[in-house]
Amino acid sequence: MARADGYTAFVGTPVGRRLASTLGLPRPVPLRRYEPGQPVTEGPVLVGGHGDTPALAALRGGLVAAGVDVVDEAGEDARLAGVVVDLTAAEDPADLESLRALLSPALRRLDRCARVVVVGRHPESASGVAQRAARRALEGVTRSVAKELRAGATANLVLVTEGAEAAALGTVGFLLSARSAYVDGQVVRVGGGSVPDAAVQAERPLAGTVAAVTGAARGIGAEIARTLARDGARVVCVDVPGAGAPLAAVANEVGGTALQTDVTDERAGARILEHATQRHGGLDLVVHNAGITRDKLLANTDAQRWASVLDVNLRSIVRMNETLLAPGALRAGGRVVLVSSIAGIAGNRGQSSYAASKAGVIGLVDGYAADAGLRRRRITVNAVAPGFVETEMTARIPLATREVGRRLNSLSQGGLPVDVAETVAFFAGDGQAAVTGNVVRVCGQSLLGA
Amino acid sequence: MTTTRRAAVLGGNRIPFARQFGPYAEASNQDMLTSALEGLVARYGLAGERLGEVVAGAVIKHSRDFNLTREAVLGSSLSPDTPAYDVQQACGTGLEASILLANKIALGQADSGIAGGVDSASDAPVVVAERLRRKLLRLSRARSTADRAKALAQIRPTDIGIQVPGASEPRTGMTMGQHMAITAERWGITREAQDELALASHHRLATAYEAGFFDDLMTPYLGLTQDQNLRPGTTLDKLASLRTVFGEGEGATMTAGNSTPLSDGAATVLLGSEEWAQAHGLKPLAFFVDGETAAVDHVSGDEGLLMAPAYAVPRMLARQGLTLQDFDLYEIHEAFASTVLSTLAAWESESFCRDRLGLDAPLGSIDRDRLNVTGSSLAAGHPFAATGGRIVATLAKLLAERGSGSRGLVSVCAAGGQGVVAILEAA
Known part of the structure; x- marks a missing residue:
């Protein structure tokens, strides 16, 4: 399914491998990607940390229950599919030695596309300066390990509040699995308030739910629709009337319904809600994916060009959510996933309007996540921020620029639309009630905006 | 099967209509019908669903397309267990297909189905x-x-x-336009009146597009997002400047502007019982109340080729105990502007209603503001068999917007001196 780009395929050949090695060129490998029925990991996962903590116990138990081969120490010869390091008990920077001691020998034994997941506590809830420093240090080490890893392996950090250890299991499971193929060097925050426990994501975790995806006719949106449907959701595929033909094809492929409406239309939110409610009995998940680019240097951007990007990518979301998130609209326990962009984090020359809109999306996540009303209704709001993703849009970038964009990340390759879609599906999962307010980049740890 | 139930129109989908040799020049009837079906299946979430039946047809058909509708179903996302058959009643095909399906649903022989039609004037058999x-x-x-x-x-x-097949009548050798020109002259239909009707058709269709009316009635096809024939900016002056193409000499009134162009396209309508609709989360837009077909003797010249609806409507009204004025909306297919105007003139004529229909009084006139309110074939184009589906879906949606109980009349004239008419009522 996941076809390697030309260069990745070339360096996979003996000649290509030798050449890349001699010239010191990047050596991307085809990433392991999720297929239904696949185990969380293909090999043993080393689980350890600093002290015997509730988190460690919860992780061990949960992973074993999910069928993961959990080991306490790296054997002499065995290849590891992953390492989970629990540093929730770190009190002082000196305690970080536990991380080094566990991880350092294990890194040499990592298999292709292996996973490193570090689990820690939120620095801002630390009781003292030393503890806060230790907690904050985890981000630095995780991001560096992510850059040190080769052959499709990733490293990510999960920050979990006290008492939410079991709730973090879904996140750890996602980061260990092939679903997170292109998520690298990221921090995911779990918890805050009382949170239900989460299991490692099962097959068809979205069965019985109704999802609406805007911009579903093509590219990332179409893949999100496919992935949510694969995970069991009934999908309302939304796109502008002009994209009706590919939209119908996607809707029929995923056994969902097509709704032709422009997200900037003031009735768009009402139409989506009415359609989902009337046809499918309600709405559980909204993915605001519709977006456009009108790239130009700010010096050359007129008001109309500027407004069109802000209208579609940002203002429409606010307007639709007034209806979709009103009491009685999106069901309790519902999920909202927004699509930001690496450009919204790092900025990009010639993309001021796009970057403004995508940074604004992050502001929306912060705002909604802090909304007490939504929290009471257990509605989570998160965003994915794609980096370089192989789509029709990026295929139009000139070759040299495209090659640079594709390689400037720790995995030395572009992501696929499905990688973004998997992260959306992760946020949507039934078990992720404690995951809110996150912006997770799906960028292979791009060097931009790091 | 002594009791009947109401057959509901649940929605529709068509592809934008193209002009002959336009963007659909290379598309076959099967391609277009399949696309129209796919859009409908997507809108109503019918992928993998087994429907009672799909009935559609084309007027101009290749011999290889003997099972056109069934082949389109097999090429669609519907369950392959959905049966299908073709019908053909010239320009009445789409409406006749809808009536057939509605009747089966009313009788309990089917719970759901799709009716429609398709025609290509470009990909014609040679x-x-x-x-x-x-x-x-x-x-x-x-x-x-x-x-x-x-x-x-x-x-x-x-x-x-x-x-290459044309729109000429086998028994008279005359084209439809030539036939219509005789009728138009007989009823004294002026050039100005025809141009005004054409202008209204374009303006109303354009307004409907602007309001997003067709967002849930249409799926783009081959890059076309609205009817290619639509001229939103046309004016009476522009229409008046066109030369006449049918009729002879001073009395000629019919131009390319007030006659429908040859077109390519497909249209479908989803019908079902109320129970089926409810089980699928669908709200009925309108119910089929009645349908009637008439034919006239155009061969001897006793009646105009396209005048059969003038006979079908009063028969249906009498059966229903309704008058011509009991309707909120009228959809009279604009084969030519003069067809609509001749039909209306006939209903207003005391002598026609007395001598031809055997009525004591004329049917009278209608409120022209209720006629073809979102435009009709003059603006949209007229792929023969597709027009009925276009009208039924459009009218059902319009009636639903007007509210429960509102009533609409459909009238479609057809080659061979035939006419198909129907009554819909908002759910």
Whole structure:
């Protein structure tokens, strides 16, 4: 399914491998990607940390229950599919030695596309300066390990509040699995308030739910629709009337319904809600994916060009959510996933309007996540921020620029639309009630905006 | 099966209509019908669903398309267990298909189904002259080389020639436009009145597009997002400047502007019982109340070729105990502007209603503001068999917007001196 780009395929050949090695060129490998029925990991996962903590116990138990081969120490010869390091008990920077001691020998034994997941506590809830420093240090080490890893392996950090250890299991499971193929060097925050426990994501975790995806006719949106449907959701595929033909094809492929409406239309939110409610009995998940680019240097951007990007990518979301998130609209326990962009984090020359809109999306996540009303209704709001993703849009970038964009990340390759879609599906999962307010980049740890 | 139930119109989908040899020039009837079905399936979430039946047809059909609708179903996302059949009643095909399906649903023989139609004036079958056809068949029957050589030798250069089907009547040799010109003259329909009707059709269709009316009635196809024939900016002056194409001399009134162009396109309508609709989360837009078909003798010249609806409507009204004024909306297919105007004139005529229909009083006039309120074939185009589906879906949506109980009349004239009419009522 996941076809390697030309260069990745070339360096996979003996000649290509030798050449890349001699010239010191990047050596991307085809990433392991999720297929239904696949185990969380293909090999043993080393689980350890600093002290015997509730988190460690919860992780061990949960992973074993999910069928993961959990080991306490790296054997002499065995290849590891992953390492989970629990540093929730770190009190002082000196305690970080536990991380080094566990991880350092294990890194040499990592298999292709292996996973490193570090689990820690939120620095801002630390009781003292030393503890806060230790907690904050985890981000630095995780991001560096992510850059040190080769052959499709990733490293990510999960920050979990006290008492939410079991709730973090879904996140750890996602980061260990092939679903997170292109998520690298990221921090995911779990918890805050009382949170239900989460299991490692099962097959068809979205069965019985109704999802609406805007911009579903093509590219990332179409893949999100496919992935949510694969995970069991009934999908309302939304796109502008002009994209009706590919939209119908996607809707029929995923056994969902097509709704032709422009997200900037003031009735768009009402139409989506009415359609989902009337046809499918309600709405559980909204993915605001519709977006456009009108790239130009700010010096050359007129008001109309500027407004069109802000209208579609940002203002429409606010307007639709007034209806979709009103009491009685999106069901309790519902999920909202927004699509930001690496450009919204790092900025990009010639993309001021796009970057403004995508940074604004992050502001929306912060705002909604802090909304007490939504929290009471257990509605989570998160965003994915794609980096370089192989789509029709990026295929139009000139070759040299495209090659640079594709390689400037720790995995030395572009992501696929499905990688973004998997992260959306992760946020949507039934078990992720404690995951809110996150912006997770799906960028292979791009060097931009790091 | 003594009781009947109401058959509901649940929605529709069509592809934008294209002009002949336009963007759909290379698309076959099967391609277009399949696309229209796919859009409908997507809008109503019917992928993998087994429906009671799909009934559709085309007026201009290749012989290989003997099972056109069934093949379209097999190429769609519907369950392959959905049966299908073709009907053909010239321009009445789409409406007749809807009535057939509605009747089956009313009788409980089907719970759901799709009716529709498709036509391509571009991808038309090319037919060889009758003499050559016979000789070619003889050639194919020949067994020996000698027989084949003999059969081949029979073919003369003068036999070679192809016939592209046109809109001419087999028994009169006259085109539909020529027929209509006679009727228009008989009823004294002026050029100005025809141009005004054409103008209203374009402006109303354009307004409907602007309001997003077709967002849930249409799925773009081959890059076309709205009817290609639509001229939102047309004016009476522009229409008045066109030369006449049908009729002769001073009395000629019919132009390319007030006649429908040859077109390509497809339209479908989803019908179902109320129970089926509810089980699928669908709200009925309108119910089929009645349908009637009439035919007239256009061959002898006793009546105009396209005047049959003038006879069908009063028969249906009498059966329903309704008057012509009891409708909130009228959809009278604009084969030509003069067709609509001649039909209305006939209903207003005391002598016609007395002598032809046997009525005591004329049916009277209608409120023209209720006629073809989102435009009709003059603006949208008229792929023959697709027009009925376009009208039924459009009218059902309009009636639903107007509220429960509002009533609409559909009238479609057809070649062969036929006419198909129906009544819909908002759910």
